[in-house]
Amino acid sequence: MDGKMKNIVVLVSGGGTNLQALIDSQSRGEIKGGRISCVISSKEGAYALERAAKADIPTVVIPRKDYANSKAYSEAILAELDRQKADLVVLAGFMTILDECVTKAYPYRIINVHPALIPSFCGEGFYGLKVHEKALEYGVKVSGATVHFVNEQADAGAIILQSPVAVKNDDTPETLQRRIMENAEWKILPKAVSLFCEDRIEIKDGKAYVSEEG
Numbered sequence: 001m002d003g004k005m006k007n008i009v010v011l012v013s014g015g016g017t018n019l020q021a022l023i024d025s026q027s028r029g030e031i032k033g034g035r036i037s038c039v040i041s042s043k044e045g046a047y048a049l050e051r052a053a054k055a056d057i058p059t060v061v062i063p064r065k066d067y068a069n070s071k072a073y074s075e076a077i078l079a080e081l082d083r084q085k086a087d088l089v090v091l092a093g094f095m096t097i098l099d100e101c102v103t104k105a106y107p108y109r110i111i112n113v114h115p116a117l118i119p120s121f122c123g124e125g126f127y128g129l130k131v132h133e134k135a136l137e138y139g140v141k142v143s144g145a146t147v148h149f150v151n152e153q154a155d156a157g158a159i160i161l162q163s164p165v166a167v168k169n170d171d172t173p174e175t176l177q178r179r180i181m182e183n184a185e186w187k188i189l190p191k192a193v194s195l196f197c198e199d200r201i202e203i204k205d206g207k208a209y210v211s212e213e214g
């Protein structure tokens with residue numbers, strides 16, 4: 001580690017349970033080498049903003065609806081990330097796909113949590129409850145969550161951590177979503193954030209490898 005605490009900027013759009021998992025993990029001292037320095041929301045009134053405020057984390061709202069297209073929106077996000085001196089950007093239930101102006105400026109510095117085992121049930125159109133609807137429709141017996149780096153293609157960047165969750169016969173999209181959040185997302189997202197801040201993620205040939213604790 002270079003000794004400097006990394007600035008973690010978290011991007012949200014909704015309820016923010018993954019943000020809460022990060023906040024709780026931070027208050028237990030489990031995020032080593034970094035701290036959540038700002039939360040940016042794409043929606044006014046998102047409950048995630050209240051969670052941040054309760055934890056005394058500064059918030060910024062950049063409403064997606066105020067921008068004509070993804071490029072204009074992404075430029076506004078990029079300017080804010082630069083202003084915040086972000087070392088790591090975490091997409092935690094952020095429901096807008098960012099244009100390459102952001103991914104190119106922050107290569108291997110943006111991570112996303114996706115509620116399925118990539119490469120299943122991912123890519124454009126697979127977000128939130130829809131992911132679980134599709135998994136149940138297909139009839140898979142195992143789903144889970146993935147934390148990965150964000151690149152120019154939706155859900156296609158290097159995988160950092162994955163965690164499986166069993167599907168039950170009587171699952172609804174809502175019950176499956178909840179079990180995947182509790183048993184997978186809320187654990188592997190804070191873990192991956194800490195690994196990044198501890199400089200324990202290595203990139204080789206476009207793939208991410210977690211190094212053992214030194």
Ligand code: GAR
Pocket residue numbers: 013014015016017018019048092093094095113114115126127128131181185
């Ligand atoms: C989470 O399940 C997250 O994995 C998913 O949306 C939910 C947000 O919940 N993200 C995506 O589908 C992104 N493709 P939260 O706001 O309570 O963290």
